[in-house]
Amino acid sequence: MLLQQIINGFVIGAIYSVVGVGFTLIFGIMRILNFAYGEFYMLASYAAFVAYSEFHLPLWLILLLTMTVLFAIGALTERGLVKPVRERTADWSVPVIMVTLGLQIVLQNVVLLVAGGTYRGVSAYLMGTLDLEWFVISYERLMILGVSAGLLLGTWLLIQKTKLGLAMLAVSQNREGAVLSGIPLQRVYTLSFGLSAALVAIPGVLLMPLLYVYPTVGQVPIMKAFAVTLLGGMGNIEGAILGGIILGVSETMASAYLSSLIKDGVAFAFMILILLFYPAGIGPYFQQIRQKVIRP
């Protein structure tokens, strides 16, 4: 029973990690909170609903298409709405955050107008369950776990092993130092925004059967994104992965042993408790430990 709950928690946690990584990425690089992040999720959910129930596309193709479309939407948002604000003022953090807040409301209303307020959804992408004596896991959850893990690994490789990743790391730590090394800030910002939106597209697709889709569904993932990001430390990718798992497991435990009605309350109370002891999030401490392990 306990093992079963931990595994369920890990599955949810892995997808929360993806949600958190995309959110914290933008904070790390641009020092802004993207309040329209949940609406990127919502758009991906609608896209998945239409592609799956109307066009009967296979899941892998839906994942690929929504990622591509959301990448474009994210990059265009940066170019069209964020860049003009950045160029007009040196102290652009707060104005840009207000722009994303405005975009959140506008997108919710536009979708309400187009699609109506009805909850829509599908039962599940995959049927069947894998029974492993110690625990059972549905193919759907197994798939969510696999895709999330692959996506997190891919993001990690992108950041650690590619030139774009190096540029992103540099910009997140020292903007002027990065510029003096020849890194084009504008391009890094645009690509990061696109990447962030592409990342949250996957939870948007995969969680649609579970959470349904409606114009304000974005409120759920953005709350998780906040929690995961704060837990891990703002802008800390590895911390966000860890934070996602902690949030997923504590939520699942709370709903299994207490009540599913108060799972959010318990999970967030747990988050507050951790922050009381580690106000900068747990990511930095985790990395310190790892540094010591690498070179004792």
Add this chain to the structure above:
Amino acid sequence: MSDPLLQVDRLDAFYGDLQVLWTIQLGIGTGEIAALIGGNGAGKTTLLRSIVGLHRNRTGSIRFQGEEISSLPPHSLIYRGLAEVPDERGIFPDLTVEKNLLVGAFSLKDSRARREALHWIYQVFPILEERRSFLARSLSGGEQQMLALGKGMITRPTLLLLDEPSSGLSPLMVSRLMDHIRRIHQEGTTIFLVEQNVRHALRIAHQAFVMENGRIVLQGPADRLSEDPRVKKAYLGR
């Protein structure tokens, strides 16, 4: 000296409505070590930031290798051979030493060139190779300064601007630093050195500029300036 490598003409700079640089005029020839000295708040850092375009509220002309660069975006200058090590050293505290150097080599086109450049820097500063997997923030002040220099010179720039490289270093480290700067110069890089440590700066420089209240008040060969009574009195304490 023929056509200067860097030529600044009638440069004015402002913070809002407040003018901080006044008709700056200076030329640096290829192969020189030029020093810019002056007290705190004289405008030295603002001058460097204006040259590379990090400070954009400015008027006047800045030519590098004969081309006007004042309207170019700052990230493009390193591709033309103009590099700067800023006053806060421009390093990335939470990246490893090796990643810091690789960021420094970002403007080199292919990954083989970046690897080779990295190898060369490790030859110049063996301590950096020893520390390659350390986070930059865990290095000592002197090591951090070496990292900053290594990062600044890794692309073998034509002109390297150094903003107060000696700040925060012990006297022993400062003279070692000056040896390193001489070495970078011997590798074929022209140096523009901004320093509060006037004695050391004048010792290695060919030409020097003295800055006060946003103006260049004195300039000439470094050995002559170090004998100038005004410089002696104000900066050398003699």
